[in-house]
Amino acid sequence: MKTQVAIIGAGPSGLLLGQLLHLQGIDTVILEARTPEYVLSRIRAGVLEQGTVDLLREAQAHSRMDRIGLIHEGVALSFNGRCERIDLKNLSGGKTVMVYGQTEVTRDLMDARAGNGGISIYEAQDVRLHDVYSDKPRVTFVKDGEEVTLECDFIAGCDGFHGVSRQSVPADAIKTFERVYPFGWLGILSETPPVSHELIYANHPRGFALCSMRHSMLSRYYVQCTLEDKVEEWPDERFWEELKIRLPAHAAASLVTGPSIEKSIAPLRSFVAEPMKFGRLFLVGDAAHIVPPTGAKGLNLAAGDVRTLYRILRKHYQEGRSDLLDRYSEICLRRVWKAERFSWWMTSMLHKFSDDPFAQRIQLAELEYYTGSLAGRTTIAENYVGLPYEPIE
Template identity: 55%
Template sequence: MRTQIAIIGVGPAGMFLAHLMRQAGIDAVVIERRDRAYVEGRVRAGVLEPVTTDLMHRLGIGARLLREGLIHGGTKLALDGDVFRIDMAALTGGTTVTVYGQQEVMRDLFDAAEAADLPIVWNAADVALSGLDGDRPVVTWRADGVDRTLDCDFVVGCDGFHGVSRGAIPADVLRTYERVYPFGWLGILADVPPADHELIYANHARGFALASMRSPTRSRYYIQCAVDEDIADWSDARFWDELCVRLGPETAAKVVRGPSFEKTIAPLRSFVCEPMRWGRLFLAGDAAHIVPPTGAKGMNLAVSDVTMLGKALVERYRDGSDAGIDGYSARALARVWKAERFSWWFTSVTHRFPTMDGFDRRIQMAELDYIRGSQAAQRTLAENYVGLPMGAA
């Protein structure tokens, strides 16, 4: 087999890039070790920045998003139950975010791929990359007991934190930066109406909580927990009780309880690797960086990566210019580190850390009180939350 772009992984980064290549008339093949049902069933982020919604519309896959997405012009913070609002739209010249689950985004991407007959290889085992430092990269894998080979011009690794792509960069070239947080998020999904029409990020003496949603009838709630918690110890009743304490009486009065149909514990990590390009290999999305979910940046960062990379690849094939692909890593990392900074900061002011003493807690409370009373501080939070303009990177 032969193609121009080999894309490893069918997550948001891989599929958005595949559609961008198809739109530009550039051949691409996507290779995935799982099947569609598994990928589409993974519950992930649900807050989309304009960089993501704009791209969906540009690719012609935004019809369902327009019908079902929930437009949010603000978000709310709570300190020990005392709630205040950040008017993001007013502070950013009208910019909003859209609540629309990553599962729904993937469904739209896959449906459009089927309609366009976009080539995807599913259930590819033992994927390996070679020739990345030359001009003839090769991707190999095994499917249905048969060894397969794909020759290409470039490989784009969109295969996540545990994928093979990042490991193909030599150890003496690759630099990694990581912060592992000493807690996780215990999250549930329940078919009950949300407690509020906007997200509420709660800092409480007992720990962080988040009131979120996926639709007007489906809620997504989280509470901070120890990373080694046994999920079996958390009955629905215990979860609802703890959530309501942390959200405070004003919000708790609006919480509708019901049986959860999903309950998970997710660890929190910040991670960046540099560079995001080596030879004929490019990294995008979680293959290159991870952010804690507090700032809702994960999928949006993946989309900004492939938006930059897609433009660079089009310039390479249309104009014969390597300027875009040569500058991709530096441009992408400039944006990544700004998102990492915001996600780290937002996590630090909303969560209880095991080593916090009374002084640390008072500093945290002072920070939130400052945000409440300062329009400048609110504007900084808002412009980072809705996503910095692509030119800002």
């Protein structure tokens, strides 16, 4: 079996890369260890940067997104009894974000690939990468009890933090940077109208809270919890009561509660692997970096990696440009570290780390400064809607 680009992982980054390359006549095969149903069951991010939205349109997987996605022109920061709106559109030169769930993005990309006749092999077991430092890398896997060899020019590792791609890299060839946060997010989905038409990020003495949504009758809410907390310890009544305490008064008063249809606890971490290229293997998205969800950067960072790799591979195949291949890592990492900084900063400013009153006062002073300054509001807006992509020339 042969292809030009072997893509490991059928999450949104792998599917997006496959779709973009396919539209340029570059052959791809996607290998995924799980079933399509399992991939679609992952509840993940829901805020898309302007650049991610534009990339989905370029991939011709945008019609449903443009029809039902919610364009947001602002976001609110709540603290010390106040609620300050950041005008994203006016402060960023006209950019906005779109609320559209990662599950929906994945479904749209799956449908686009199926419509184009692209090859996606699900339930591919025992995936192994071979000869990535040679000119003829290959991937072996087991499907329906048979071992298959996939010969290719390049391998894109889009298989997440726990995937085989990064694990296949020699230990002495990679360096990792990590920060694990001492808390998690307890999140629920409820079939209720959102408390606000825009997201609310709340700093409260009891801990962080976030009000988000998927559409007009599906809300997504989070409260900061300890790493020792269990979902079973948080019945709906306790969750709603705690959320109301942490929200600004006007939001708490208008909050519509209801039974949760999904409830989970997610730990928070920052993680970066350097470099992101090893011979003919490119790490993409969560395989190379993780951000805490506070800055809404996870899926968007993956899309940035995809955009960079797609443009580099397109120039390689269509213009014979092999010089750009070695620049993939440096280009991606510049953007990655800026997003890591913003996500870390938002997390540090909005969460409760301890009972230290000095630290709490510093957080409030930080929020007061940034929301009370045009430069501060602009900094938040520019980062939230997504920093500009680096040109590939």
